Amino acid sequence: xxxxxxxxxxxxxxxxxxxKAAMHNDVLGDIHIxxxxxxxxxxxxxxxxxxxxxxxxxxxxxxRLDAMDVEATKALIGQTKSQIVLNAGSSFLNMSxxxxxxxxxxxxxxxxxxxxxxxxxxxxxxxxNYEWTHREECERxxxxxxxxxxxxxxxxxxxxxxxxxAYFDRVDSIxxxxxxxxxHGRYFATNFDPEINFREFxxxxxxxxxxxxxxxxxxxxxxxDELPMVGSQTTYLTGHDEVHSLSANLDVPDIRFWMGFxxxxxxxxxxxxxxxxxxxxxxxxxxxxxxxxxxVVKAVxxxxxxxxxNYKGKxxxxxxxxxxxxxxxxxxxxxxxxxxxxxxxxxxxxAISYTAGVPAIAAAMLIARGExxxxxxxxxxxxxxxxxxxxxxxxxxxxxVRDAKGDRAFDPGEFRHDRRQxxxxxx
Numbered sequence: 212x213x214x215x216x217x218x219x220x221x222x223x224x225x226x227x228x229x230x231k232a233a234m235h236n237d238v239l240g241d242i243h244i245x246x247x248x249x250x251x252x253x254x255x256x257x258x259x260x261x262x263x264x265x266x267x268x269x270x271x272x273x274x275r276l277d278a279m280d281v282e283a284t285k286a287l288i289g290q291t292k293s294q295i296v297l298n299a300g301s302s303f304l305n306m307s308x309x310x311x312x313x314x315x316x317x318x319x320x321x322x323x324x325x326x327x328x329x330x331x332x333x334x335x336x337x338x339x340n341y342e343w344t345h346r347e348e349c350e351r352x353x354x355x356x357x358x359x360x361x362x363x364x365x366x367x368x369x370x371x372x373x374x375x376x377a378y379f380d381r382v383d384s385i386x387x388x389x390x391x392x393x394x395h396g397r398y399f400a401t402n403f404d405p406e407i408n409f410r411e412f413x414x415x416x417x418x419x420x421x422x423x424x425x426x427x428x429x430x431x432x433x434x435x436d437e438l439p440m441v442g443s444q445t446t447y448l449t450g451h452d453e454v455h456s457l458s459a460n461l462d463v464p465d466i467r468f469w470m471g472f473x474x475x476x477x478x479x480x481x482x483x484x485x486x487x488x489x490x491x492x493x494x495x496x497x498x499x500x501x502x503x504x505x506x507v508v509k510a511v512x513x514x515x516x517x518x519x520x521n522y523k524g525k526x527x528x529x530x531x532x533x534x535x536x537x538x539x540x541x542x543x544x545x546x547x548x549x550x551x552x553x554x555x556x557x558x559x560x561x562a563i564s565y566t567a568g569v570p571a572i573a574a575a576m577l578i579a580r581g582e583x584x585x586x587x588x589x590x591x592x593x594x595x596x597x598x599x600x601x602x603x604x605x606x607x608x609x610x611x612v613r614d615a616k617g618d619r620a621f622d623p624g625e626f627r628h629d630r631r632q633x634x635x636x637x638x
Contacts, residue, residue, distance in 0.1 A: 213318055213579050214240035217293035219278050219308055220300030221251035223403065223516045223560050224322060224361070227568025228299050229255050230558040231606060233264045233271060238576050241269060243291045245276035246300065258559050278304045284311035294318060295575050299568065302326045302407060306341055313345065313354050318578050322361030322567050324452040326407070331491060332414025335424045336455040342588070349588040356588040360574035361567035362528055362547070363389055363468070364453035366608070368591035369599050370530040370545040371453075375461050376596070377626040378543055379534035382463045386434075386531040387453060390471035391563060392441040393524030393551045397513055399479050402563035405509040409489045412480065416450045419458040419466040430477060434469060439611065439618060440548045441527045446471045456590040483508060519561040522551035526562045544613040545621075547603075557607065566608065573602045597623050 216239045218228050225244065232242045244252040252273035259271060272291070278284050278300060288296060288311060298308040298321040305325035312319035325341040327333070333340055342358055349356050359365050367387045375382045391402065401408040416427040432448035446469035457466050472480075483489050488504045495501050529546025547566070554565035574591075577583035582598050591599070600610050601623045610621035 212581060213294035213584060215243070215291060215293045215295070216240070216575055217243045217245060217288060217291055217296045219245050219276065219284075219296065219298050219304065221246035221248060221255060222300070223519070223564030224568045224571070225299035226255050226258070226516070227554075227558045227560045227564050228297055228571050230259055230262075230264055230560075231569055231572040232575065233259045234266055235572065235576060236269045236271075237266050238579050239295070239572075240579075241291065241293070242271050243274060243287075243293060244272070245274040245278070245287060247275065247277055249273055249275040279307050281307050281311050281314070284308060285315050288312070288315045288317055295320065295578055297571050297575060298322070299571060301404065303328050309342065309345060309356060312356065313348060313352060316352065316354060318355040318357075318584065320357045320360050320571055320574050320578070322359065322365065322571050323407070324359065324364070324455070326410065328491065331410050332417070332450060335417050336459055337452065338455050338459075338590070346588045350586075353586040354588075355578055355584050355586055357574050357578070357583060357585075357594070358588065358590045359452055359456065360571050360591055362570055362608075363387060363451065364456070365567075365570045365574075365591050366547065366600070366603065366610075367528065367530055368453050368457060369594075369596035370610075371457055371461060371463075371466075371532070372592040373596040373600065373626055374530065374532040374534075374543055374545065375463065376629050379532065379536050379541065380538075382461070382532060382534040384465035384533045385457065385461075385463055385467070387451070387466075387468045388436060388438070388444075388446055388527070388529055388531060389469065390438065390441055390444045390446060390527040391524075392444065392471070393522055393526060393562065395518040395522045395561070397518065399475070400513040400518055401515060402518070402561065403515050403567075405512050405515075406505055409480070409483075409505060409508070410491065411450065413484060413489050414450070416448055417454065418448060418450070418468070419454055420464070422464045430472075436531070438527050438529075439544075439546065439613065440525055444471050444527070457592060460590060460592050515564075516560070519551075519555050519559060519564075522555065522561040525550050526566060528566060542614065545610060546613070547608050547610055549608065569606050569608050570599075570603060573599060573606055576602060597626055
């Protein structure tokens, strides 16, 4: 049984994770929060204490850390006796934090794929460029490393595995749909780190179609769906982390990611991009100053955490899966609805951060309890999905399913039987 959690980062996702970890410190033990800015960690701890969120008396401590410094991270892991490390900071940190965890022999969790600050939209599969190069070492050393344990990637990967292993006999397509139907009241803002947000949309849109990588441009392909709770929504084909692991781990010919954007967002994004203001490449001003345009835009936009108090509305994230079940063409929608105001009332964060932070703590709890302490590197779809999805229900992220039988709450009993294993046994 692993105990004591070190949360790296002090943004919205880290704040949600810290709240949820505190609420379950009977399972997780000591909770430590580390960031380059100590005051941000201390603010999170103050919020947790104000809301009396600690389940039982225990250690809840803040630390200053530059997580790019592997030796400093290793020292903090040792100092805090942390056996589970959650990288809830920038995705630029993944490889440094992973290195520290492997060296210290402790469990590693992240919520997004690693990115190199100097590169955008590298050649697929993205995991193969960084994290997966350490799979053999994790296996050899018995280190548990769970990749992409947010919502997307994360929960949607578990939904895909659930459908493939316990619902369909054959899966033909998985369309992951992410819609924020909420409003923050600002002229323009991003719901998480603007630098990471914009980098997703300025390069090639990679999707997995007809069992091969397919390239498109952003906002080139769109669809409209009638979705539960949020109604008719238009979404755009977008490149995203989970496509790069699901395409390798599930035998599915078509896997795509769709994200909702309003016309205002698209217009502002297009202007910024056309002007070169979303470039990650340095430029020199007339005064001789070298600046990165994308970092300048980030500096002038609202801090995503500042959006939370006034956010209203709901989010929808789910998998629309099509395939064959018992010889019949079948469609299954597995999804979650989250509410911005409810997320703020519980964790002082908006629902975008909530949907990413809660699953990461569910993963930590499953590792602590031994159910996901796999002693190797794994993406979420490679781990048992039912315990994860069932635990999310108790943590505030309930799952619903919609098929020919109707729309209903997720029932673990419906999906415990592995149809593929049964088919193989029958053969």
